[in-house]
Amino acid sequence: MTYCVAMRLNSGLVFLSDSRTNAGVDHIGTFRKMSVYENPGDRVMVLMTAGNLSISQSIRQMLTERTNAEGRSIWTATSMYEAAQILGDAIRAVHDREAAELNKFGIDFNVSIIFGGQIRGERCRLFQMYSAGNFIESHDENTYFQIGESKYGKPIIDRVVTPQTSLDEAAKCALISMDSTLKSNISVGLPLDLLVYESEDLAVTRFVTIDEQNQYFQMIRRSWGSQLRRVFEAIDDPVWDALPEDTLNVLSTASDISEPVRVPPPNGMARGVQTGPRQILAEQDGDVGQAG
Structure with a gap:
């Protein structure tokens, strides 16, 4: 399983994903869930996936090659909405090719995707994609999306994040959300990928892969637990x-x-x-x- 979260704020976007794909007594797989499609000065798009890994990888590869009826791809789409439609078409194409064969082996066509970014000339946008290729878009009433093991990290985001939240505060909240999930679910694990995108940059300027030795994440893990206990005892x-x-x-x-x-x-x-x-x-x- 996995946990990914993305936030759309007035000042930009925050993306965070773990890298665990399987958990067991003697089998833990690690694959990075975040992919970045970047043409500096023109567009930055970020894709995060949860669900069947083979399906996710097929969709990711097809997305780089897919064109719509007008001959446009994610590299030439004039809006993030059009890029999301092209991604939806890629999901349906993989479904048409693989779903029936997977079903013969009792495997469901299971994939969830967060897709967001900015294309020059429009604002930052964020979408949640489903297995059928359909999607919804984030608005001020719903500033974030989660996929995978979302329930453990949801409460802190609901209490803290608004469209006015700064990028650094949102990144901190996303990391606390991830730490809560890591604490409660073994199917989510390090390392993490964190990307913070400031509106109008049209390039990736803040990205980090976080492992057990990361100083800031170690501080988050220590202080969040102790602060929670302190608040609990004060009530x-x-x-x-x-x-x-x-x-x-x-x-x-x-x-x-x-x-x-x-x-x-x-x-x-x-x-x-x-x-x-x-x-x-x-x-x-x-x-x-x-x-x-």
Whole structure:
């Protein structure tokens, strides 16, 4: 599996990918998931993939050769939208060629792609591509895309990143998102590829491959965990069975009448007789079960 994240900001784009393709007791594969298509002064486009590696590699190769009905390729497309359409056509072409044969071996046509960049004359744009070749585009309401093992690194991005976020802050947030994913999922692993693109540069100026010895990422891993523990410990414990006017952080009050849904033990196994509302609730649950 893998984890890739990209962010579209007012000031540019941030791309981050891991490089693990398989995880097991004795088999860990490493393949870089990020590809850069660059013609300095004219265009910079970045492709990140997740899913079946052979499919991803076929799509990546076909993208460099594919032309549309007007004879344009990603190198001559007049907009990122047109380039994304050419990529979608490449995905469908690989599907037409390979999906049926893969299916004979029980293998699904599974690929997810993030594609973004800038072509001279228009703004930075970011797209998420699907296995059918269709895609959606990032807007201010949705400033980032993730593919692969996305759930672990999503909360920090949701809380921090807006279109106004600076590129360096967004890169920091992406690395924290990746660290959270690395901490919780063995199928994601180092090294990482990080590319930070400033709008109108039309060239790659900030790129780094991050391994275990990277000084900044080591600091992220140490400080993020310790800061989380510090914030957690600073939050007060809940107070039970108290009045809100008597103390702060009341979780429940003495007047609360909420009760859990209780399942009574089988006949003859009860160790004591309940009284009051709890006994009534248990009896009601028993009646419902019998009626069903």
